[in-house]
Amino acid sequence: MNLTLEIWRQPNAKAEGKFETYVVKDVSTESSFLEMLDILNNQLIHEGKEPVAFDHDCREGICGACSLRINGHAHGPESEVTTCQLHMRNFKDGDKIVIEPWRSRAFPVIKDLVVDRTAYETILQAGGFVSVNTGGVPDANAIPIAKDDAEESMDAAACIGCGACAATCKNGSAMLFVAARVSSLAKLPQGQVEGARRAKAMVAKMDELGFGNCTNTGACQAECPKGITINHIARLNREYLKAKFRS
Amino acid sequence: MIKLDSKIPAGPIEGKWTKHKGDIKVVSPANKRKLDVIVIGTGLGGGAAAASLGELGYNVKVFCISDSPRRAHSIAAQGGINAAKNYQNDNDSVYRLFYDTIKGGDYRAREANVYRLAEVSNLIIDQCVAQGVPFAREYGGLLANRSFGGAQVSRTFYARGQTGQQLLLGAYAALNRQIAAGTVKSFPRHEILDIVLIDGKARGVIARNLVTGELERHGAHAVVMATGGYGNVFFLSTNAMNSNGSVAWQAYKKGAAFANPCFTQIHPTCIPVHGTQQSKLTLMSESLRNDGRIWVPKNLSDVKALRAGVKQPSDIAEEDRDYYLERRYPAFGNLVPRDVASRAAKERCDAGFGVNETGLAVYLDFKTAIARLGIDKIRERYGNLFQMYEKITAVNPYEQPMQIYPAVHYTMGGTWVDYNLMTTIPGLYSIGEANFSDHGANRLGASALMQGLADGYFVLPYTIGDYLSHEIQSPKVDTNDPAFEEAEQAIRAKIEKLYAIKGTQTPDELHKKLGCGIMWEKVGMARTKESLEQAIAEIQALRKEFWSDLKLTGKPDEFNQELEKALRLADFLELGELMARDALNRNESCGGHFREEFQTPEGEALRDDENYAYVAVWEYQGDDKEPILYKEPLTFETIHLQQRNYKD
Numbered sequence: 040m041n042l043t044l045e046i047w048r049q050p051n052a053k054a055e056g057k058f059e060t061y062v063v064k065d066v067s068t069e070s071s072f073l074e075m076l077d078i079l080n081n082q083l084i085h086e087g088k089e090p091v092a093f094d095h096d097c098r099e100g101i102c103g104a105c106s107l108r109i110n111g112h113a114h115g116p117e118s119e120v121t122t123c124q125l126h127m128r129n130f131k132d133g134d135k136i137v138i139e140p141w142r143s144r145a146f147p148v149i150k151d152l153v154v155d156r157t158a159y160e161t162i163l164q165a166g167g168f169v170s171v172n173t174g175g176v177p178d179a180n181a182i183p184i185a186k187d188d189a190e191e192s193m194d195a196a197a198c199i200g201c202g203a204c205a206a207t208c209k210n211g212s213a214m215l216f217v218a219a220r221v222s223s224l225a226k227l228p229q230g231q232v233e234g235a236r237r238a239k240a241m242v243a244k245m246d247e248l249g250f251g252n253c254t255n256t257g258a259c260q261a262e263c264p265k266g267i268t269i270n271h272i273a274r275l276n277r278e279y280l281k282a283k284f285r286s
Numbered sequence: 287m288i289k290l291d292s293k294i295p296a297g298p299i300e301g302k303w304t305k306h307k308g309d310i311k312v313v314s315p316a317n318k319r320k321l322d323v324i325v326i327g328t329g330l331g332g333g334a335a336a337a338s339l340g341e342l343g344y345n346v347k348v349f350c351i352s353d354s355p356r357r358a359h360s361i362a363a364q365g366g367i368n369a370a371k372n373y374q375n376d377n378d379s380v381y382r383l384f385y386d387t388i389k390g391g392d393y394r395a396r397e398a399n400v401y402r403l404a405e406v407s408n409l410i411i412d413q414c415v416a417q418g419v420p421f422a423r424e425y426g427g428l429l430a431n432r433s434f435g436g437a438q439v440s441r442t443f444y445a446r447g448q449t450g451q452q453l454l455l456g457a458y459a460a461l462n463r464q465i466a467a468g469t470v471k472s473f474p475r476h477e478i479l480d481i482v483l484i485d486g487k488a489r490g491v492i493a494r495n496l497v498t499g500e501l502e503r504h505g506a507h508a509v510v511m512a513t514g515g516y517g518n519v520f521f522l523s524t525n526a527m528n529s530n531g532s533v534a535w536q537a538y539k540k541g542a543a544f545a546n547p548c549f550t551q552i553h554p555t556c557i558p559v560h561g562t563q564q565s566k567l568t569l570m571s572e573s574l575r576n577d578g579r580i581w582v583p584k585n586l587s588d589v590k591a592l593r594a595g596v597k598q599p600s601d602i603a604e605e606d607r608d609y610y611l612e613r614r615y616p617a618f619g620n621l622v623p624r625d626v627a628s629r630a631a632k633e634r635c636d637a638g639f640g641v642n643e644t645g646l647a648v649y650l651d652f653k654t655a656i657a658r659l660g661i662d663k664i665r666e667r668y669g670n671l672f673q674m675y676e677k678i679t680a681v682n683p684y685e686q687p688m689q690i691y692p693a694v695h696y697t698m699g700g701t702w703v704d705y706n707l708m709t710t711i712p713g714l715y716s717i718g719e720a721n722f723s724d725h726g727a728n729r730l731g732a733s734a735l736m737q738g739l740a741d742g743y744f745v746l747p748y749t750i751g752d753y754l755s756h757e758i759q760s761p762k763v764d765t766n767d768p769a770f771e772e773a774e775q776a777i778r779a780k781i782e783k784l785y786a787i788k789g790t791q792t793p794d795e796l797h798k799k800l801g802c803g804i805m806w807e808k809v810g811m812a813r814t815k816e817s818l819e820q821a822i823a824e825i826q827a828l829r830k831e832f833w834s835d836l837k838l839t840g841k842p843d844e845f846n847q848e849l850e851k852a853l854r855l856a857d858f859l860e861l862g863e864l865m866a867r868d869a870l871n872r873n874e875s876c877g878g879h880f881r882e883e884f885q886t887p888e889g890e891a892l893r894d895d896e897n898y899a900y901v902a903v904w905e906y907q908g909d910d911k912e913p914i915l916y917k918e919p920l921t922f923e924t925i926h927l928q929q930r931n932y933k934d
Contacts (some may be wrong), residue, residue, distance in 0.1 A: 047742055051844065069560040071678075077794065084792045084839050084848070092847055094353065096526040098566045100674065101451055102357040117677075124677050149497055150845040160354055160474075165464040168459035169418045173338040173743045174409070176416035180373060183427025191418040193445055196452060200356055229418045 040066050040132035044079065046091055047139045049148050052155075056148065058137075072115060072125040073098060073105065092151040100124040100264065103199030106206070107152055108139040113203035114261040121201065121264040141206035145213070145249050156202050158248045159216060165244035166237040167220045169229050188226045195223035197265045204259035204267075215259040217241050218275035219267050225278050235282035242279055247266030288543055288905050290918050292921075293704040299924045300380075301400045306705065307748055310591055311755035318343035321754050322506040322762065324491055326478045326533055328355030328429065329674075330450070331718025332512030333457035334742025342747060344754075348461070349473045349493060351528055351850075355460045359514055359526040360738060363450025364571035364671065365434065366442035366737040367414075374431055380404045380438040387733060388925050390436040391698070391726020392624050392877035392893065394546070396901075397924055398705060399723045406744040407736050411443055413743055415849045417456040421445050424834030432667075433576050434731035436623040442732045447571050447671040453735055457742070476502070477850065480536050480773045481509060481714060489763045490715035492773050496850065499843040501777060503770045505763025508713045508750055511537060512742070515697035515719040517550065519858045519865065520810070521801025523694035524556060524569040530854040531861050532722055534701050542709040543643055543903045543916065545702035545722035547861070548869035551729055551878045552811050553695035554580075554627035557678055557688075558647040567693040568652070568678060571671055572731035575620045577655035577664065578688070580627070581607045582639040582648050592641050599641070599649055599687050610634055614888075616930040625728040625878045625891070626932060628692035629905075631813055633889060635691070642689055651687035692811060696734060698725040698878065699868070702903050706749035707741060713753060717741035718745040722901065727877025759821040781842045784852050789835030793851035796832050799854070802864055804828065809866045814882045818870040822863055864904060871915060874898045886929075895927050 041064045049056030063079045070078075071094050080090035096104040100121040109115035115125040130136065138152065146154040162224045198219035205213045221238050224230025230237075253272060260269045295306040313321065321344050324335040328350040336348040350358060370383040383404040388395055411416035411429070415421065420442050422430040431440040445452040464470040475496040482503075484492040490505035516531030517523040538544045547932065555570045583589050583604050591597035610621045610630055622630075631648050634640070641647050656664050661684060665672070672683045679689070701709050701716035703723055709716050718738040725733065840846040875884040875891035876898070884892045901918040 046303050067561050067563050070563045071565070074563050074565045078563060081792055081794060084837060089839055090848060092845060096352060096357055096361045096528050097359060098527060099362055099447065099524075099568045099675075101362050102352070102359070102526060103361075104352060104357050107817050119673075124674070126678065126680075128680060138365055153845065156353055157474075160462070160472075163459070163464045168463040169416065170463060171413075171416045171460075172341045173334075173413060173460070173747065177416040179371070179411040179421075180428050182415070184423055184425045185427055186425050189420050189423045192418075193452075196420050196455065197448065199451075200354065217295075219718075224418050225419065225421065229416060276810075 040068065040127065040130070042066060042130065042264040043135040045135065045137045045209070046152070046201045048091070048151055048185050051150055052147055066127055068128040070127045071098065071123060072109070072127065073123050075127055092153045094153050095123060098123040101199060103201040104143050106154065106201060106203070108141065108206065110137050113207045115263050119264055119266045122197070141202050143202070143206045143211045145205060145211060146202055154202070159200050159202065159213070161248060162213065162217060162241055163220065166240035169224065170233060184227060192223045192226035195219045195226070195267060195271050198267055199265055201264065203262050203264060205250060205263040207258045209253065209256065209258065210254060212253045213245050213250040214253035214275065215263060215267060215273050217245050217270065218271040221278055222271035223275060233286055234278055238275065238278040239241070239282045287902050288710045288916065290903060290916055291704060292396065292918060293706060294396070295705065299401045302398050303405055308495065312751050313758065315343050317758040319345070321345065321757060322347070323510065323750070324349070324504060324506040325510045325512060325516060327358065327512035328458070328461070329358035329512060329514055329718060330454055330457055330738030331358035331720070331742040332510070333358065333454060334463050334739050335510055335512060335717060335746050337457060337460035337464050338743050338747040339750070340469035341471065342468070346464070346470040347473060347506065348470055349476045349478055351475065351477045351496065352776050353474050355461055355472060355474065356454060358454065359529050359542065360454045361451045362526065363735055364447045364569065365573035366432065366444035366449045366732040367410065367453060368434065368441050368730070368732040369411045369443060369736065370404055370441060371408055373429060374440045376439045377420060378441050381441065383407060383441065383604050385925060386437050387724070387730060387932060388726065391728050391729040392930055393726065393895070393899070393922070393927050394620055394876050394920065395724055395726030396920065397922060402745065403724050403737060403740050404560050406740045409744055410736065410739045414453055414456050414633065417459060419445065419452045419456045432573055433621060435575060435621045435627065436730040442573070443632060444573065447573065447668060450735055453739065457739070478533050479777050479853065480535070482769050482773045483540055483711065484763070484767055484769045486848055487712045490765060490770065492770070492777055496847055498920060499846060500840070501774050503765035503774065506764045507757045507760055507763070508715065508753060510715045510717060511701065511720050512717050513720045515700065516858070516861055517694045517697050518803045519801060519862050520694040521797050522551060522559065522564060522567050522806070524567050529565060530852065530857070532854050532857045533862050534716070535857040537701060537709065537711065537714060539906050540711065541712045542714055542905070543702040543905050544699070544864065545901050545903045546699035546868065547865045547904065548809070548872060548879050549698035549877065550694060551624060551696035551698060552628045554624055554631055554690045554692050555650060555690045556693035557675065557870070558644065558691040560643060568674070569695060570675060570688060570690060572624070574668060574671060577667070578620065578650040578652050579609055579654055580611050580620055580648055580650055581609045582634045582641060584608045586638060589641060590637055593643055599651070615932045617934045622932045623728055623730060629880060631692055640789035647691050649687035650690045652683065653687070656684065662903065679762065697728055698722065698729055702901070706752060707746055708749070708753065715746060715750060717746055718921060727879055732918060744873040752910065756819060756852055781849070784836060784838055784849070785842070787836045787838070789837050791835050792837055793848060794857050796828070797834065797855050797858070798852070800828055800859060805862055809869055812880050812882050813869050815870065818866045821866040822870070825859065825863045825866065832856065832859055866900055867913070868904065893929070899927070
């Protein structure tokens with residue numbers, strides 16, 4: 040199939056960006072979206088132009104490196120897939136596709152479609168861990184954990200930290216991302232010990248970094264490639280209130 | 287001239303590690319604060335090591351090429367992690383895990399290292415649970431297990447089909463805690479381009495900041511390579527796009543010997559290649575072989591009908607299906623080790639029974655399991671994998687069998703290390719997939735995660751102390767030392783040389799020629815003397831082509847993904863030749879290394895223990911000189927060498 044692409048080009052963080060239009064030809068319907076961009080880049084290099092920079096790595100939907108706002112949707116039109124798992128059979132010959140980087144105050148553009156997601160790292164460093172050192176821990180079966188709790192914890196732990204939630208939110212809120220980590224640990228006895236401190240520290244760091252507030256529109260949940268639900272935000276709110284109440 | 291001393295402690299196998307830990311030195315807390323350690327890579331090995339070293343009080347700098355340590359390729363491991371907990375009461379033990387790993391590796395791994403791996407495996411599960419890793423559980427609240435290839439017990443712990451992700455998030459959380467505490471400094475989007483040696487010891491690295499293109503110097507008292515494998519030399523593999531062998535290769539050129547480079551794992555259950563626009567391959571977890579049955583039709587007429595789309599796989603009657611693994615290996619059935627399953631698939635496809643248009647696919651079928659357990663149970667066990675398969679292929683595996691074919695997945699070969707995980711360069715360590723030590727000629731499923739975390743949490747933090755205890759008087763490394771200047775200038779010159787070529791072929795185009803054209807065809811699943819000799823000549827020619835016809839865009843001092851690719855490819859073009867050379871030297875078949883000339887009448891790998899029970903260790907001699915081969919003999923004190931048998 041042949042496609043027309045409108046792609047955001049921005050040489051570096053300081054430069055101004057703009058859309059450029061490209062035509063890419065003979066794309067197989069079996070190809071992935073990123074393979075389609077590979078074809079475009081190869082074509083651009085042969086034309087003596089700069090290829091389009093984009094983040095990607097595992098290309099199987101788990102590393103969270105790939106991003107892209109495609110026709111207005113984070114990770115494209117399909118639900119519960121990352122851009123690397125989006126296949127060209129979801130598009131038609133002759134389609135026009137608009138491709139942008141994440142648009143979020145907290146994720147500045149580095150180049151073209153590549154953004155800086157360090158803010159997510161910083162939030163996790165504020166408390167997204169259980170404070171145990173290597174060694175000296177009890178036997179793994181010493182603490183029984185109800186199957187349903189472990190499953191719910193895993194639902195939240197499936198977050199890949201791609202940034203789609205904050206980039207989709209009209210307020211630029213990182214609540215779903217923060218909630219995924221807090222909720223995953225809150226469902227397990229190991230995580231409950233420091234639950235209050237964690238919820239407060241991570242929310243405070245999120246606010247400090249310029250992410251917006253959550254107004255429960257649910258847009259994050261609709262665009263999350265891993266199907267993480269806003270029920271986890273409700274749990275984060277409970278954890279946060281509990282922590283505030285106790286202090 | 288290198289001197290190989292594996293430093294394996296004397297004494298009975300079950301006491302070696304304990305004795306060694308007692309014999310090696312430790313560093314006092316006050317002195318740890320004065321010592322700097324660099325860790326390259328943030329997968330399970332590097333992430334765990336950096337966090338643990340930070341907890342111990344060393345000053346750690348950790349580097350990764352991604353924008354976050356959490357994106358290292360360990361994240362993509364699906365099925366699980368082995369440990370000898372014997373929670374299932376199926377008579378598992380440290381010895382059995384050790385034995386299975388040595389046998390699975392086709393008797394080409396070091397006994398002492400493997401025993402230690404099995405010994406610390408149980409600590410890993412305890413550690414991960416304490417970190418809050420949400421492993422699968424039974425209704426009683428205790429941990430669940432499943433089976434993996436090459437084992438007759440259930441010892442694999444898992445978190446759905448995302449075990450690697452969950453273990454890495456555990457290590458990454460531990461790392462974040464140390465970053466917050468200030469003991470670890472993290473450098474994401476940094477690629478290490480060289481190891482710096484002063485007076486023969488590893489004393490630092492030259493890093494390229496991938497955002498600005500700037501070259502940076504970082505000094506340390508010891509350097510740890512946790513950089514993963516080099517499977518991307520094949521262009522198409524299940525490795526992440528940015529995984530590469532460059533740090534190990536630069537270390538090799540600086541004197542760190544490289545062991546068993548030809549030992550490559552071809553994983554039997556990957557989604558088949560769709561066409562020439564393919565950029566990478568996707569694995570379907572080995573755990574699927576717990577419940578999935580592998581087959582091709584018995585009759586070529588059915589194959590023809592399937593390829594033409596006249597018949598669907600569900601139309602093929604039970605008696606017309608050849609469940610060839612169950613037929614050939616009754617004792618292990620669909621759970622034979624990876625190398626055996628891959629070769630059996632190739633054998634059927636070579637005989638014309640491949641089920642798709644390319645003739646390079648077999649079925650992995652869940653019909654029997656769905657009938658036995660119900661669709662909900664299958665969804666609970668493999669839901670995310672089935673979803674992934676459907677997204678990629680647009681076929682619903684609950685209704686029709688999956689199509690699979692072998693693909694490059696893992697490299698057992700790697701930098702040579704002694705029992706302390708130190709390379710032949712003093713102060714330079716190699717852990718996880720980056721070293722060669724634990725998996726012999728074939729790695730068992732769910733053992734890569736085990737090795738990465740064993741090395742990172744429980745081995746390196748002890749053994750590195752022994753080396754660093756002699757460094758407590760050494761001052762901070764001065765990065766103005768001429769050795770840093772020289773290394774940095776050499777990199778600048780190399781980048782300038784790449785830009786001066788101004789040729790016509792892109793890095794991807796040349797990489798495809800290397801990987802798909804030469805490596806997969808001639809150094810892949812089956813090798814012969816002729817194919818390997820051709821490969822060496824063709825790689826040499828392609829290397830010349832690269833250095834005379836590369837087309838490179840952009841500038842060195844900016845975010846530049848094409849330059850990253852070109853630098854990595856330059857190394858793959860040398861590493862590929864060493865792999866072929868090693869495969870040519872090894873006149874036997876063992877594990878993932880299959881030389882067609884050496885097979886049993888039934889088509890199984892035929893080892894030659896008399897002449898090849900050794901680790902092939904290569905030392906670099908210069909760009910256009912042949913490397914020197916050293917042999918580290920493998921002595922089996924505990925396990926009796928025998929032909930692998932998965933039939934009965």
